[in-house]
Amino acid sequence: MPNAICISCGFYKIEPWHKCPSCGFDRSSNDLALAKSVYMSIGRYETQIDKDRYHLELEKMAQEIRKGTRIDYDKKELNRLLHQKQIVDSISLFTVVKTAFRIFLPGILFLGLLVAVYFLFRLLRN
Ligand SMILES: [Zn+2]
Numbered sequence: 001m002p003n004a005i006c007i008s009c010g011f012y013k014i015e016p017w018h019k020c021p022s023c024g025f026d027r028s029s030n031d032l033a034l035a036k037s038v039y040m041s042i043g044r045y046e047t048q049i050d051k052d053r054y055h056l057e058l059e060k061m062a063q064e065i066r067k068g069t070r071i072d073y074d075k076k077e078l079n080r081l082l083h084q085k086q087i088v089d090s091i092s093l094f095t096v097v098k099t100a101f102r103i104f105l106p107g108i109l110f111l112g113l114l115v116a117v118y119f120l121f122r123l124l125r126n
Helices: 031-039 048-067 075-090 093-125
Strands: none
Touching: 031 075
């Protein structure tokens, strides 16, 4: 069962953002191509039940694309995916680093405290 299909030729792909191994279509050409590629993948669903159901639809759509039939994308879903892309793009690297630092700071401080206690006991033993 496919996890994703190429929006250009209908060939199966592992991930929607990968370059198509069959026709070489690269979704990085524009945001709409990426949104359509995600649309044509199980990655837009969270539950396994939805993913299993969508596998069957993906296979049908892959056959349609291979026949040359134009896929009618749900505009509301495409807009939702484009909006998610804009949100992800709006997050700066600084924000990611700052958030990671906040998450790991207590652990780093705890390890530093353990190292300090270790060397303190070593000093006191000698
Ligand atoms: Zn392709």
